Amino acid sequence: MRRHQACGTADHAFHRRAFLRNSLAGGGAALGMGHLLCGVPAIAAPFQARQKRVLNVFLHGGVSQLETWDPKPNTDTGGPFRAIPTSVPGTHICELLPHTAKQMHHLSIIRSLDTKNSDHGRGVVEMTTGHKRIVGSNLPHLGAVTAKALLPDDFPLPGHILVRSSPGKRNVESEHHDAAYLGPRFTNMAIFDGKPPNSIARPEGLSEQADLRRNGLRQRFNDRFAGRRRTADSEAYGFSFDQARDLMERGEVFDLTRESAADQERYGTSEFGKHCLLARRLIEHGVPYVQVNHADYDTHHENFNFHIEQLGEFDQPFANLVADLADRGLLEDTLICVMSEFGRTPKINKTYGRDHWGKAWSVVMGGAGIQPGAVIGSTNDNGTEVVDRVVDHGDVFHTILQAVGVDTRDNFDVGGRSFPIADPAKGPISELLA
Amino acid sequence: MSEAEPTAEPPAEPFRVEVAVEFKHSRPLTCCHWEPLSRYVFFGAEDHLVHRYDLADGTVISLAHHDSWVRDFASSPDGATVYSAGFDGVVACWPIAGESPQPLRVIPAHDGWVRAVAASACGKFLATCGNDRLVKLWDAADGRLIREYSGHEHHVYNVIFLPDSSQLVSCDLKGFVRAWQVDSEHSKPLATVAQLHDYDTTFRADIGGARGIAVHPDGGLVGLGGITKVTNAFAGVGDVAVALVHTDSGEVVRVLESKEAVKGTIWGVAYHPGGYWVGVSAGGGGGWLHFWDGQNDHEFAKVKLKFDGRGMSLSPDLNRIAVAHADSHLRIHELTDQRPATPPAG
Numbered sequence: 001m002r003r004h005q006a007c008g009t010a011d012h013a014f015h016r017r018a019f020l021r022n023s024l025a026g027g028g029a030a031l032g033m034g035h036l037l038c039g040v041p042a043i044a045a046p047f048q049a050r051q052k053r054v055l056n057v058f059l060h061g062g063v064s065q066l067e068t069w070d071p072k073p074n075t076d077t078g079g080p081f082r083a084i085p086t087s088v089p090g091t092h093i094c095e096l097l098p099h100t101a102k103q104m105h106h107l108s109i110i111r112s113l114d115t116k117n118s119d120h121g122r123g124v125v126e127m128t129t130g131h132k133r134i135v136g137s138n139l140p141h142l143g144a145v146t147a148k149a150l151l152p153d154d155f156p157l158p159g160h161i162l163v164r165s166s167p168g169k170r171n172v173e174s175e176h177h178d179a180a181y182l183g184p185r186f187t188n189m190a191i192f193d194g195k196p197p198n199s200i201a202r203p204e205g206l207s208e209q210a211d212l213r214r215n216g217l218r219q220r221f222n223d224r225f226a227g228r229r230r231t232a233d234s235e236a237y238g239f240s241f242d243q244a245r246d247l248m249e250r251g252e253v254f255d256l257t258r259e260s261a262a263d264q265e266r267y268g269t270s271e272f273g274k275h276c277l278l279a280r281r282l283i284e285h286g287v288p289y290v291q292v293n294h295a296d297y298d299t300h301h302e303n304f305n306f307h308i309e310q311l312g313e314f315d316q317p318f319a320n321l322v323a324d325l326a327d328r329g330l331l332e333d334t335l336i337c338v339m340s341e342f343g344r345t346p347k348i349n350k351t352y353g354r355d356h357w358g359k360a361w362s363v364v365m366g367g368a369g370i371q372p373g374a375v376i377g378s379t380n381d382n383g384t385e386v387v388d389r390v391v392d393h394g395d396v397f398h399t400i401l402q403a404v405g406v407d408t409r410d411n412f413d414v415g416g417r418s419f420p421i422a423d424p425a426k427g428p429i430s431e432l433l434a
Numbered sequence: 435m436s437e438a439e440p441t442a443e444p445p446a447e448p449f450r451v452e453v454a455v456e457f458k459h460s461r462p463l464t465c466c467h468w469e470p471l472s473r474y475v476f477f478g479a480e481d482h483l484v485h486r487y488d489l490a491d492g493t494v495i496s497l498a499h500h501d502s503w504v505r506d507f508a509s510s511p512d513g514a515t516v517y518s519a520g521f522d523g524v525v526a527c528w529p530i531a532g533e534s535p536q537p538l539r540v541i542p543a544h545d546g547w548v549r550a551v552a553a554s555a556c557g558k559f560l561a562t563c564g565n566d567r568l569v570k571l572w573d574a575a576d577g578r579l580i581r582e583y584s585g586h587e588h589h590v591y592n593v594i595f596l597p598d599s600s601q602l603v604s605c606d607l608k609g610f611v612r613a614w615q616v617d618s619e620h621s622k623p624l625a626t627v628a629q630l631h632d633y634d635t636t637f638r639a640d641i642g643g644a645r646g647i648a649v650h651p652d653g654g655l656v657g658l659g660g661i662t663k664v665t666n667a668f669a670g671v672g673d674v675a676v677a678l679v680h681t682d683s684g685e686v687v688r689v690l691e692s693k694e695a696v697k698g699t700i701w702g703v704a705y706h707p708g709g710y711w712v713g714v715s716a717g718g719g720g721g722w723l724h725f726w727d728g729q730n731d732h733e734f735a736k737v738k739l740k741f742d743g744r745g746m747s748l749s750p751d752l753n754r755i756a757v758a759h760a761d762s763h764l765r766i767h768e769l770t771d772q773r774p775a776t777p778p779a780g
Contacts, residue, residue, distance in 0.1 A: 351717055
C-alpha cells in the first residue's frame with residue numbers, strides 16, 4: 001500500500017521539480033528540502049489570470065533616475081547629460097537611452113517613488129516582495145508570486161526564471177529570490193552568463209541507449225525503495241530526475257543559436273544583449289516570470305562615465321526586446337518592468353559620483369494593459385523630492401500583479417493560514433491600469 | 435677616494451604652497467585653464483557656462499553657449515583665442531579678452547563628449563578627442579576639419595601635441611596610447627599603459643584612462659595621469675598615478691605614484707621646467723598636489739589642498755598653480771621652490 005508522507009498533490013509534485021531546477025542551475029539550494037514539502041498543502045488558487053507573463057529587468061546597484069527616466073539638465077543636480085525627446089510627445093528621457101526613447105510609446109514612467117530606503121539588501125527585498133523587510137520574516141519574491149498565479153499545471157518549464165551574470169561578491173539579490181511559504185516549486189531557476197542551465201545536455205560519451213538503461217535502473221531502484229519506505233525526500237528526488245529529463249528534452253528553449261543570425265547581431269555580443277534575446281525566447285515559450293539582471297549601477301565614483309558604459313550596454317538590447325515583443329503581439333500579455341533597489345542622489349559628490357537615494361526615483365512599466373506613454377508623478381525642479389503622486393514598492397508590486405490579472409486583495413491560503421498576496425496597506429497605481 | 439663634500443640640508447618642505455586667491459563659485463568646478471598672457475583663468479563647472487576669472491580685479495564673467503558641462507580648455511599661443519570643449523560634443527572658440535566675448539565659431543567636434551582639446555605650439559592646429567573614439571585635427575584659424583584619426587577602440591580620454599607640433603599623442607579608457615602624424619594619416623600604437631586601466635570584475639565595468647596629460651618640453655616624454663591599482667571601481671578605491679611614456683619608443687619609462695599610496699585619481703598633470711612633474715588629485719585620500727622628479731617612483735614633495743582638485747593649470751610665469759576644486763572654489767596657489775639650487779644626486 002502506498003503511503004503518503006508527501007501530500008501527493010500536484011503542488012507537491014512541483015515542489016520536487018523545484019529541487020531539480022536548482023540542481024540544474026548548479027545552485028543546489030534545494031538540497032535537503034524534501035522535509036519541507038510535507039507541511040505544504042495545496043494552496044487555493046485565487047487567480048483567474050492565465051497566459052500572462054512578467055518580464056522584470058532589474059538594474060542592480062541602483063540606476064540613476066537622473067541619467068535615465070527623470071533627467072534634470074542644466075540644474076545643480078542634473079549632471080552633464082541632456083534630455084532627448086521620445087516617441088511620446090512631450091516626454092523626455094536621458095540622452096543615454098536613444099534606442100529606448102523610440103520605444104517609450106509602449107512604456108510608462110513612474111517618476112515618484114519614495115521608498116525611504118538607501119540600503120541595497122533591503123531595497124532588493126522591498127522592491128521584489130512589495131513589503132517592508134522585517135527581520136526574521138521571509139516573503140515570496142515577485143517571481144514566485146507570479147509563477148504561482150500564472151503557471152499552468154502542465155507547463156513543462158519552470159515558472160520563475162532568473163537570467164543573470166555569475167554570482168560575484170555582490171550577491172545580495174539571490175539571497176532574497178525564493179518562494180518562501182509558496183514552496184520551492186516557485187523558486188527561481190537561475191541561468192548564468194547567457195548559457196543554458198548546467199548539465200542540460202547529456203554528457204559526452206553517454207549514449208542515448210545507455211542513458212535510458214541508467215534511468216530505467218534508477219527507476220527500478222526508486223520504485224523498490226518507495227514501495228517500502230516512501231518519503232517526501234525520496235519523492236522529491238525521483239521527481240527531480242523526471243523533470244531533469246523534461247528540461248533536457250527542451251534544451252532548445254535556452255539555445256540562442258536557434259535564433260536567426262540577424263537577431264543575434266541585433267542584440268549584440270554583450271552579456272546583457274544575449275540575456276535579452278534569451279528573455280524574448282523564454283517569454284515566447286510562455287514562461288510566466290522572467291527576470292533579467294543587469295549589473296552594476298552602484299556608482300559612488302564617476303557616475304557619469306559608468307552610466308555611459310552600463311546604459312550603453314543596456315539601451316539597444318532592451319529597446320529591441322520591447323520592440324520585438326510588441327511586433328510579435330506578446331506585449332499585450334507581457335508586463336515589462338525596469339526597476340532597481342533605489343535611485344541615486346541628486347547631489348553629485350566630489351568624485352563625480354552619486355550615492356544611494358530612495359527618496360525620489362523612477363520605475364518603468366509597460367505592456368499587459370498598462371497605459372502606454374504615461375508619466376505618473378513628478379519630482380521637483382532638481383529631483384530632490386517627489387511633488388506629485390508619491391508611490392512606493394508596495395504600490396508597484398500591486399500594479400505589476402494586477403496588470404497580469406492577479407487580484408492582489410486576495411490571500412494565499414497556506415496550511416489554513418492566510419497570507420496577503422500584497423501589502424494590504426498599499427494599492428495599485430490605478431491610473432496605469434487600463 | 436675623495437672625501438664627500440658637505441651638502442646643505444634640504445628644507446623640510448621642498449615646496450611652500452600657499453593659497454593666494456580663492457574664488458567661490460555657485461557650482462563645483464570641473465577644469466581650469468591659465469591663458470598665455472596671464473590676464474585670466476578660465477574655468478568650467480557643473481553648469482553649462484564658460485567662466486572667465488580676471489586675475490587683476492577678481493571679477494568673473496560667465497559665457498553661455500554650451501549645452502552641457504565644460505570639460506577642458508586650450509588657448510592659442512598668442513593669447514587671442516580660448517577654446518572650450520564640452521560634454522555636448524562642441525568646441526567653442528572665444529576671444530579671450532573683451533567685456534562680453536561671443537563665440538567666434540562653434541565646432542561640432544564629436545558625437546558624444548569632447549573629453550579634451552589641445553592647441554599646437556605653432557598656433558596652426560587644434561586637436562580634440564571624444565567618446566566617438568576619434569581624434570580630430572582642426573585648422574585653428576577657421577575651424578575646418580583637417581584630419582580624422584581612427585584607431586582607438588574606446589573612449590579617447592586625452593590628447594596633446596608634441597612641442598614641435600608634428601605629432602599628437604592620445605590615450606583612451608583602457609590605457610592604449612597612440613601617436614598620430616599631423617601632416618599625414620600615419621599613426622602608430624605607441625604603448626599600452628596597463629597600470630592606467632582596470633576591469634572591475636565585481637561591478638563589471640572598466641575604469642581608467644588619462645584624466646590629465648602633459649608633455650616634457652623636449653618632446654621625449656608624455657605624462658598620463660589617472661588611477662591605478664583599483665580595488666573598487668565604483669567607490670574609486672585606487673591609487674593616484676602618472677605614467678611617463680617615451681614618445682618615440684613607447685616605453686613606459688616609469689609610473690609615478692604616491693609614497694603613502696594616496697587614494698584617488700590624478701585629474702591634472704603639468705611638467706614644470708624646474709625639472710619636475712606636478713599632478714593634482716581627488717578621491718578618498720582628499721586633494722593633493724604631488725611633485726615628482728621623474729627619476730623616482732615616489733614624489734619628493736606632496737602638499738595637501740583644501741579640497742579635492744579636478745583640474746589644474748600652471749601660470750605662464752611658472753610660479754602659480756590654479757586648481758579647479760570640487761567644493762566650488764577656484765584657488766590659485768603660489769608656489770615657492772625651496773629646494774637647493776642643485777638637487778642632491780639620486
